[in-house]
Amino acid sequence: MNIYVLYLTGFKFSLIRLNFSPREIIEDILFLDYDLFIENKGSLKYYNYDSQLHHGNIRIYYGAKESSYMLVMSGQALEFYRDMVLDPNSLSERQFLNNLYYNYNQFSVRRIDIAIDDFNETPYFTPNQLLKICQKKTLYIWKKSTYYNTYGDETIGQTLYLRKPNDDERLRIYDKRLERAEKLGISKRYIENWIRTELELRKEKAHYFIQEWLHSEIDLLNFTKGYLKEKVRFYSDSHFSKPLRSWEKFLGHSKPVSIIISKQKTELEQKLEWFTYKGSGAILKAYKFLYDNNLLHEYEKSNYLALNKMEYPPDLASGLIERAILFKREDLIPTIKRKISKGEINYGKKMLFTK
Numbered sequence: 382m383n384i385y386v387l388y389l390t391g392f393k394f395s396l397i398r399l400n401f402s403p404r405e406i407i408e409d410i411l412f413l414d415y416d417l418f419i420e421n422k423g424s425l426k427y428y429n430y431d432s433q434l435h436h437g438n439i440r441i442y443y444g445a446k447e448s449s450y451m452l453v454m455s456g457q458a459l460e461f462y463r464d465m466v467l468d469p470n471s472l473s474e475r476q477f478l479n480n481l482y483y484n485y486n487q488f489s490v491r492r493i494d495i496a497i498d499d500f501n502e503t504p505y506f507t508p509n510q511l512l513k514i515c516q517k518k519t520l521y522i523w524k525k526s527t528y529y530n531t532y533g534d535e536t537i538g539q540t541l542y543l544r545k546p547n548d549d550e551r552l553r554i555y556d557k558r559l560e561r562a563e564k565l566g567i568s569k570r571y572i573e574n575w576i577r578t579e580l581e582l583r584k585e586k587a588h589y590f591i592q593e594w595l596h597s598e599i600d601l602l603n604f605t606k607g608y609l610k611e612k613v614r615f616y617s618d619s620h621f622s623k624p625l626r627s628w629e630k631f632l633g634h635s636k637p638v639s640i641i642i643s644k645q646k647t648e649l650e651q652k653l654e655w656f657t658y659k660g661s662g663a664i665l666k667a668y669k670f671l672y673d674n675n676l677l678h679e680y681e682k683s684n685y686l687a688l689n690k691m692e693y694p695p696d697l698a699s700g701l702i703e704r705a706i707l708f709k710r711e712d713l714i715p716t717i718k719r720k721i722s723k724g725e726i727n728y729g730k731k732m733l734f735t736k
Contacts (some may be wrong), residue, residue, distance in 0.1 A: 403415075411439070413466065417436045430446075431446070456494075492586045495580045508531070512529070512613050515541070521616070523552075526544060529541045540555035540558045555576075558572050585642050589643075590640055593638070604635075605634075606631075610636075627736050647703070649698070690722075693736065695721060698720070
């Protein structure tokens with residue numbers, strides 16, 4: 382059997398701008414020379430980035446309207462990075478990612494793509510074979526979802542998609558051999574059989590998948606198979622009693638992997654934590670000490686007293702209202718609203734307007 386994993390075929394991760402600069406990302410995290418990167422305009426779907434630094438296919442997006450940097454590596458970029466940085470320094474992607482998780486708190490993985498490639502003369506399955514299973518609605522299930530879609534056909538190359546495009550986890554199964562033959566303009570007989578099963582994870586699912594993998598002693602191939610074994614089921618009968626043999630053989634003896642995603646902190650909780658540990662909490666404490674001991678100039682006293690008259694920006698007021706409701710103190714909502722700076726709060730389905 383000749384099954385190979387291409388490790389990570391691409392990923393994105395976000396770095397909070399508070400603690401980083403582009404030079405630090407390039408030199409201290411990527412171990413590359415800052416002068417190799419070219420600055421240019423650049424945008425990224427779903428984000429407000431307007432600029433980028435790029436070296437080959439390694440790209441760092443940023444912009445005044447975003448509070449973070451986004452590092453994006455395609456499959457080609459990762460291959461280049463392995464050859465130019467990791468391998469010469471006897472490092473693996475696992476060690477590279479370990480460095481991020483243990484040394485940089487203000488970062489999160491936003492997307493990963495992991496491919497399992499089947500080069501067998503007779504593959505475990507083809508996209509069309511699994512498509513026929515999916516078409517029988519009672520034979521395929523991803524937790525509670527039976528959604529699937531396809532692109533292309535067996536002539537130009539067929540791709541089977543499991544889960545919807547906007548889901549945070551999705552699987553693509555396609556004939557990489559036909560894709561490459563069409564791209565290179567040659568007959569498929571010149572390329573070995575190649576069926577690719579590619580897992581795409583986004584947002585928290587991507588972040589916690591990598592985190593759990595790093596905490597385990599399992600190689601990425603078997604960890605990914607274990608994740609699929611836990612999530613995706615194909616059956617040979619409508620009673621869900623006979624697992625599809627080809628899918629079971631493909632996943633082999635991997636142990637099921639379950640990823641538990643911790644409850645995410647609210648925006649207000651993040652702001653309070655930032656203020657305490659990364660922001661101006663110490664300065665405010667020092668300010669109060671100076672005021673209490675009459676060590677301020679008159680204009681500084683006026684500024685200090687003005688703090689009590691400050692209004693809340695709408696997004697912060699929205700967080701305060703949510704907190705008041707959580708603690709069953711709805712009586713405080715009018716007080717919060719009176720101190721909101723001009724604007725509006727989008728709170729659930731209601732719009733709370735300030736005067």
